[in-house]
Amino acid sequence: DKLTLNFTPEIKRKTESHPCYSGGCRNARMHLPVAPACNISCNYCNRKYDCVNESRPGVTSEVLKPEEALEKFLRVREKLKNLKVIGIAGPGDALANFEATKETFRLIREADPEITFCLSTNGLYLPHYAEELAALGVTHVTVTINTIDPKIGARIYREVNYEGVRYTGEKASEILLNNQLEGLKKLSGLGIVSKVNTVLIKDINDYHIEELVKELTRYDVFIGNIMQLIPAPGSAFEHMPLATQKELNDLRKKCSKYLKQMYHCQQCRADAIGTLENDRSAEFRKSVLNSGS
Numbered sequence: 001d002k003l004t005l006n007f008t009p010e011i012k013r014k015t016e017s018h019p020c021y022s023g024g025c026r027n028a029r030m031h032l033p034v035a036p037a038c039n040i041s042c043n044y045c046n047r048k049y050d051c052v053n054e055s056r057p058g059v060t061s062e063v064l065k066p067e068e069a070l071e072k073f074l075r076v077r078e079k080l081k082n083l084k085v086i087g088i089a090g091p092g093d094a095l096a097n098f099e100a101t102k103e104t105f106r107l108i109r110e111a112d113p114e115i116t117f118c119l120s121t122n123g124l125y126l127p128h129y130a131e132e133l134a135a136l137g138v139t140h141v142t143v144t145i146n147t148i149d150p151k152i153g154a155r156i157y158r159e160v161n162y163e164g165v166r167y168t169g170e171k172a173s174e175i176l177l178n179n180q181l182e183g184l185k186k187l188s189g190l191g192i193v194s195k196v197n198t199v200l201i202k203d204i205n206d207y208h209i210e211e212l213v214k215e216l217t218r219y220d221v222f223i224g225n226i227m228q229l230i231p232a233p234g235s236a237f238e239h240m241p242l243a244t245q246k247e248l249n250d251l252r253k254k255c256s257k258y259l260k261q262m263y264h265c266q267q268c269r270a271d272a273i274g275t276l277e278n279d280r281s282a283e284f285r286k287s288v289l290n291s292g293s
């Protein structure tokens with residue numbers, strides 16, 4: 001696909017070589033699971049597992065310290081010559097663990113001046129950290145936005161913990177939404193490419209997603225990613241009815257009138273490694289390496 005935004009040559013090259021932002025590319029990406037905590041509570045999540053906003057539910061990735069993440073990166077880079085992207089996508093929220101996220105990017109940038117940095121977040125702390133992300137060399141950020149209506153948000157988010165206060169109901173959703181949108185504006189001003197993930201939740205936000213995507217066109221979002229809800233076992237939404245693949249694709253098609261849509265998301269683990277089609281994370285886990293196999 002042609003890029004329509006006015007990107008620098010570096011951003012254009014990094015976007016075209018990122019397997020999630022550019023549909024046809026077969027490069028490898030690696031998620032570093034350095035961020036275990038989360039600052040909100042989604043009704044489809046169970047914090048025993050990885051963040052559902054970017055992951056397969058029911059999956060648990062082992063958490064790494066920044067130094068361990070660097071070691072793992074060096075090991076994987078040796079083996080995967082097409083490794084082009086390092087991402088932080090949980091297992092909680094990358095920005096709820098900002099010190100670890102920052103240190104991980106800093107260490108890897110010292111070892112590799114070129115590799116693309118991307119990150120995925122619920123967006124609550126995006127306005128706080130957008131400048132620092134740009135300074136660290138992060139060029140691609142995914143924000144999960146499920147609604148632009150706090151009434152709907154009150155049915156999706158159980159709580160939001162912001163600056164030491166626990167919010168619930170519409171107020172919680174309003175704070176989250178304001179920061180998500182403010183965060184997108186900041187990303188655009190800093191020249192960072194943004195993607196918005198939206199979890200399709202039948203009877204809760206399905207009828208509203210087209211309106212949400214229309215609104216996103218005001219924020220320079222590069223691509224949208226409407227994802228199937230696969231609620232975590234033990235979560236409040238565990239028994240929700242699911243949209244069919246056809247309903248999902250029909251909605252994506254409808255929304256692509258306003259904003260380019262992703263059709264190839266694999267809902268990866270927080271420690272995913274490899275191309276989107278071939279996850280090799282199992283080969284590189286601490287537990288596997290320590291057992292000598």
Ligand code: SF4
Pocket residue numbers: 038039040041042044045046047050051052053091092093122
């Ligand atoms: Fe779970 Fe992710 Fe929601 Fe946090 S943002 S509660 S980790 S799904």
Ligand code: SF4
Pocket residue numbers: 019020054055225264265266267268276
């Ligand atoms: Fe890309 Fe989707 Fe995997 Fe994220 S979850 S790395 S957007 S394929």
